[in-house]
Amino acid sequence: MNKILLSFSLLLLVFSCQQEPKNIKLSGPVFGTSYSAQYHSEDDINYKEQFDSLFNVVNESMSTYIPESTISKLNKGEEVMVDKHFTRVFENAKLIYRKTEGAFDPTIGAVVNAWDFGPEGKITNVDSTAIDSLMKSVGFNRMGLKNGKLIKSSPSFLDFNAIAKGYGVDVLGEFLESKGVTDYLVEIGGEIRARGINLEKQSTWKVGIDDPNFEGEQSYSKVIPLQDEAMATSGTYRKFKIDENGNRYAHIIDTKTGYPSKTNILSVSVIAEDCMTADAYATAFQAMGIENVTEFLYRHSELKAFIIFENDKNALETVSLNDFPD
16 A cells, blocks of 8 residues: 555656646836746746846936936936946947947937927927037947946937847846746847747747838738847837938937938848847947948848838838848
């Protein structure tokens, strides 16, 4: 009898050890948009509280909407010690700034703020003198970090909006990995990081790329597999200006001129190892143009890109670079 009970107990133990990890889904508001996370955990642990705490830490470091954040204090000229999150984003932003020859520049923020979209997307009240004045303080090469403090040679306005959301995705992903989670998908406002596979469906993670839709309706241009990579998308079809000749200008500001980029690119999706890198390059590629992006990616095989653009006949075309997945 004891042998039977022992065998039964061993069977229960083996069965419990073979149970599939729990599929946990979380979502909520963050960074002026929303986040979602799906991960598999044998311990069935809900990390929502920890996620919210991490969001607060990142906001306190890099949100320009919080008056007492680290970046807000620096923009006001205060001398403060920067934290590890700020340092990591700053150093990665500087690397991408140099690689893109300034197409990605976090000091363009004040100029971006000066461009106010008028009714129905019309360009209104452009003060060229004010733009020229603000451009004098643009240039990420004018600042650096030394002994935990920001050193800058002009009153530049620093804004990590084009990289911080992607970094927030990475922070969540790295937190999950620190807890032993190997299969997850994390997304903030469309920026995505995936690791492992979707155990619920026993397949790679599948993510969609939005069709450019000026009416705001959502449909997918394509759905691709994403495994052990991150993807970010920058689109101009929801934020643009139209001049008196009907030319459309992107909300992406040209860091060389201070004016919106005239472009036929509607959407750029970039795949990279981490999401903050994908996020920054997606923004830079919007301003660089298709030919320059193609040449750039020829030298950077670690990046993949998918571009949706309008041809000379106002028809949509696409181009995939560096084996961007179908």
